Amino acid sequence: MTDAPSFMADYGERLVDNGYSVIPIMPGTKVPGRFTGGEWSPYPDWTRHCDRPTKPFEVDIWRRWPGCGVGIATGAVVGIDIDILDGALAIQIAELATSMLGDTLCLRIGRAPKRLLVYRAATPFAGRKRHPLELLAHGQQFVAYAVHPDTGRPYEWPEDSLVELPLSRLPVVDEASCAAFLDAAWALVPDEVRVNSILADVPTSTWRGPSDPKGTRDAIAAALAWLPNEDLPGNEWITVGAAIKAAIGEEGRDLWLDWSRRSGKSGQSGRSDTPERRWASLRPHSVGAGKIYWLAEQRGWVPDPALTLNGTAAEQAAQPHPAAGLLAKVAVAPLPIAPPPKPYRVPPELLQVDGALRMFVDYATASAVSPQPFLSLGAAICLVGAIAGRRYRTPTDLRSNVYAIGIADSGGGKDHARRCAKRAIYAAGLDRYLGGEDLASSAGLLTSLQRHPARLFQVDEFGQFLKLVLNQRAPAHKAAIWSELTKLYTSAAEPYIGAEYADQKARPRVTIEQPCACIWGVTVPGPFWSALEGGALADGSIARFLVFLTDEDYPERNETPASMDPPADLVTAIKAIARGVPGHSHGGNIADAMEASAPIHAYTVPLSADAQAAMAVVRREATDLLRSHRGTYATALFGRYAENTAKLAMIAAVSREPTRPVTEAGDVAWASRLVEHCVATMLREAERRVSDNDTEAKHKRLLEIIREGGRQSRSDVTRRSQFLSRREREEILASLVEAGLVVAEQESGATKPSTFYTAVAPSRPPLFTEIPR
Structure with missing residues (x-):
């Protein structure tokens, strides 16, 4: 396990919130x-992220990677x-970019x-390369937050x-303006600084490796293994x-001779061209290692991370740094501690629903003393x-x-939507759709569905129910x-089709149609x-549930609830859904359409x-x-x-x-956004709260107490952790x-020093294996 900082944990979520497509970068x-x-x-399919936003649960996974x-x-x-390593020239070209493309405040060193300026594309376009300048555009990437492999510093x-700075606030550029800048900047680059490239005036290849013509023997040998000689025309042999x-x-x-x-053509061109x-006659002038690497990549080569591709970098690494003496005297500043991640907010667009869903959310929110729109949405869906x-x-x-679960603290209004659903069902005369509020046994569950095979079971204290049924010592029923x-x-x-029992008269087999x-x-x-600590996450049994976690346990009170x-419009909408599509035969008349054994032909x-x-x-994403x-x-x-x-x-x-539904884009x-949010919630909260054993659970619980309380004295921590022995x-x-x-800090007091504890915004979130067991 490496102690290197996880920049993804520190910055990934905020970058996604700002509109950027984020990808994970291997350390070093x-x-x-x-x-x-x-x-x-290597991540061979990373380019898919150039065409879609990064999903929150992807960052929640990547942030765990060391x-x-x-x-x-x-x-x-x-x-x-x-x-460009010429400081004056690098600054001159950066100023040219500012004058031609706009002033951007996002400058990466x-x-x-050397430097990189960041802009926003009016519409995506292909990049271009004119060594030592490069226009990174669609299908490419750059490192934003990491330790630089050459300097060893972030x-x-x-x-x-x-x-x-959100993406929307970056200066906008288009392909024509960027091409014009590249031409103008290239004219400023002296011949001795230029590195010729066979791709100088065409869109760049998919090779994203070093642009320096120098390579290393090991990397060239590995790439050549992917190049069958017969696949290249004679001119490419040269x-x-x-x-x-x-x-x-x-x-x-x-390597060249081997x-x-x-090739089957070897020796067939005559003695003069062995x-x-x-x-001996080769005089390379416009190609280098990048050409070999690119041709190999086109045939499926993925460079081993252990390989050094850039020959110049390899040579420099073997030499003492020219400023080693000076650098040794400079105190290296510690990495800044990132602020704690902001609360996991429910994106507003998830609540932008219509029809019966909208009516129910409005009804449950307006009539609540403690409104919980997101939990109301979960109840409406069910x-x-x-x-x-x-x-x-x-x-x-x-x-x-x-299957869905609504989670909120006591007194946070989590029960209100459940009560509203019950009232709406009764008002519509559809109480036969309402199942029991407690699942006492598996037989009771099946009996309820035999009476009416489409039912809503609203279960209070669902966490306690789960602890009971998932306990290894739970009663069989x-x-x-x-x-x-x-x-x-x-x-x-x-x-x-239920279980078969020997005594069919006393315990007949249960069969319920759909x-x-x-x-x-x-x-x-x-x-x-x-x-969930008993393995329900790993075995997939809880994966069927959508988790609706409120982002505000104690919302502002509604002093004048409706x-x-x-x-009436909600009641009408619910009745229309229960009737189904007019003219479509469900397999029986209205009276028996909900018989457990009735043949059903649902409307597609x-x-x-x-x-x-x-x-x-x-x-495809799944x-x-x-x-x-x-x-x-x-x-x-x-x-x-x-x-x-x-x-x-x-x-x-x-x-x-409901009368003629069509699913739209x-x-x-x-x-998909709602499911992604629910999955991300499960991943994020499980990382913080779910433990493999009692010792780990106690560590996580105490860490959460310190994290939630901010800077706390030893006595405050003791008071809030009475579940632990001293x-x-x-x-x-x-x-x-x-x-x-x-972090533990000592402060002098009137009589004796006091200790204060503060949770650090971790460079990477604590993994299960790091907490003592």
Whole structure:
């Protein structure tokens, strides 16, 4: 485990909030990477982030990766990279960029005086390279926050940084203005500073490695292994030879000869053009290591992170730094402690719903003393899902059964939406859709669904319920509830067939045609998160639930709440959903359509063309996430990402127009954002609260007390941690201080020194394995 700082933990979330597409950077490099199986490796598919915003739960995962740097995928962002060590010339070209493209306050310094200026693209366009200048645009990236591999110090932002300046406030540039700047700047570069490139006047290749023509023998040899000689025309045989010679000089002769002799054409051109003679005559002038690397990358080569690609950098690393004496005298400033992450706010667009969902959220919010709009949305989704049960289906045969949990502290108004849902159902005369408020046994659950196969179960103190049913010592009839809920969730599109018993008369087999069980559970945080410590996250059983965590446990009070009577338009909308699509036969008359054994033919809610395209993107992203996080409990959550998105999008369409619903692209966009937020909530809170054992749980709980309370005296910490013995408290405090998660400060008092504790905004969040067990 490395002690390197995780810049992703410090800055990733705020950069995403500012509109930037963020990617993870391997520590000590400029290369996008991913951390799997306990080690770093290149991230070959990082370019997808150039075309879409970074998702909050991606940052929540990357921030856990040790030493993770932060890169910016360009496209909406444009970087002007001035790779010049002549200080006066670098400043002159930067000033030219300011005069031609606009004054940007976002200036990044890696190895001074080299610099990078950041702008915003009017529309994405391809980048261009004229060594030592480069226009980083669509399909490229630059490092924003990390330790520079050459200087060993963090990249600097002398003026404003991307953390302080949202994307919308960057100066806007277009392709023509950037090309004009590149031409003008290139004219200022003297010949001795220029590095010729075969790509000088064309859009850059996908190779993002060093632009210096010099390479290293190991890297050239590794790249050549990916270049079958037959794949290149004769002129490129010469080009590759010239590139090898430019990259490593005479040291590359044997590599050239071996590579040349792989070709079936070797020796067929006549004695005058043997590889040996050609090598002697090669005079490279416009190609180098980058050409070899690029050609190999086109055929699938991914450079090993251990390889040094840049020959000049390798030579410099072998020499003593020219300013070593001076640098030794300069005190290296410690890395600044980033401010704590802001509260995990609910994005306002998640509440932008319409139809019955909108009516219910407005009703539950207006009538509440402590309004909780986000929890009201969760209850509304479960309500509509239950009423729409067995009436509608997606084209992939998903149904509207939804499991969701609302979390807020005691006295925060979490129960109000549950009461509103009950009143709305009764006002519509649909009380048969309402299940019990306590699940006493698996048999009781199934009996309820036999009476009416589409039901909403609203469970109070859901965290305590989970602790009971997930406990290894739970009574059999309680433990079986969780198993039945899991099976019911996946049986909504087919008959649910219960267990067979020997005495069929006393205990007949339960069969329910396409059950639609929706669950809205409410709970306080503590019991819920502690209930997950038995492995429910890892086995995927809790992944079926959408987690609605309020961002304000104690909202401003509504001193004049509206009436608790459901509005007439809400009641009308709920009735319309229960009736389904006019003229569509569900398999029986209205009276028996909800018989548990009645054959059901649900109406297929079509997707518009744009919605189909949007869902295809969601499914691809779900697959990418599963592949990227194979072997972690996060895959259980990502496994339901596309499924829950499709369900919620259909519910939104039914809510808007139940008589002839069509799922639109906006429904898919809203649903995917909501699912992403719920997944991110689960990942973030599980990291903070879920423990593998009692010792770890105590460490996390005490750390959370210090984190939430700010700077606290020893007596305050003691008062708030009475669940610990004195010895436990002292040992845990000592380990937290030693781990760098808490700072202990001594202050002189009137009689004796006082100790104060402050939680450090960690350079990377505490991993489970770092907390003593």
